[in-house]
Amino acid sequence: MVEDAPAAGGTYVLLFYLPRAMEIEAGRLGRVTLPAGWLAYVGSAHGPGGLRARLARHFRREKRIHWHIDALTTRVSPVAWHATTGDERLECTWAQTLAAQPDARIPAPGFGSSDCRAGCPAHLIAFPKRPDLEPIYRT
Secondary structure: OHHHOOOOOEEEEEEEEEOOOEEEEOHHHOEEEEOOEEEEEEEEEOOOOHHHHHHHHHHOOOOOOOOHHHHHHOOOOOOEEEEEEOOOOOHHHHHHHHHOOOOOEOOOOOOOOOOOOOOOOOOEEEEOOOOOOHHHHOO
């Protein structure tokens, strides 16, 4: 699945399904409770190995916890991902687009957005049902 990801840089979204609420320790955010249902996490990968390397890290359970998302991916694997290549940084645009959906909610303010300069409340968005990713394809 991740082997198909391009080695180029770009933006990605990971989808998770939690059958029940889960508490995780998310670095400086402390203990956060993630709700049952769907979670979408938006990130970018512009370093060595690009999207393939970053997505492979997210799908690996054993790793040193470096980012907020690592606290989640060491406990549960994503069920799907979508990515686009390019130098344009679409992370905040995608996160804001997903957060604007009517049933979206921010379960942990600041999660994944500690270095955000666009004012995103978080780059992790919760949904009661599988979110529609179609709007991000148009950005």
